[in-house]
Amino acid sequence: MRIGELAHASGTPIETIRFYEREGLIPVPGRTEGNYRIYTQAHVERLCFIRQCRTLDMALDEVRVLLRFKDAPQEDCGEVNALLDEHIGHVAHRIRELQVLEGQLRVLRAECPSPHAAKDCGILQGIEVAAGEPGTVPARRHVRSSH
Incomplete structure (x- = not known):
């Protein structure tokens, strides 16, 4: 073929x-x-x-x-077993990282519960603040712009 x-x-x-x-x-x-x-x-x-x-x-x-x-x-498949065990470990680690990411995204999403002017969007503001501090998502702010 x-x-x-x-x-x-x-x-x-x-x-x-x-x-x-x-x-x-x-x-x-x-x-x-x-x-x-x-x-x-x-x-x-x-x-x-x-x-x-x-x-x-x-x-x-x-x-x-x-x-x-x-x-x-x-051949003996012991190395295959070890490879899969290591891969499972990597997947488990990634799952934990994704769970942290999900939590960060939920915190960010809570910053803008309803649509309003983009200039007052807590999500955009949160991303902007976090961009200044790589690897972090700011904690919920207590003071928000009016919707």
Whole structure:
């Protein structure tokens, strides 16, 4: 199959397929006499595996490790387990960061409970104040402009 057919069969954009080829994540395809790349069902399966890893938010280096083990089915999978444990830890850390972010956004949202002139918007003012102090969202102010 040609690259367009591979893209359709695997749900992967052509540019991404070419990128994965350059990165060595998928094997170099054979060529026709007309010098067109010819892909196989193995390419489809490998791309689907890579896409699933990416759906699980795995970095390309993590995907490379998993592919190495997939290509060596007799190897012990202890490193795969360790990789996944580490990835779970990263995800848990990101969840905690996102929960903090959600709290900051809720505090900011509470600064402007109803629509009014943008010049008096507590959200815009809060963002402006926080821009002067990177990484912070100001505590709720007790004095607000009139709505």
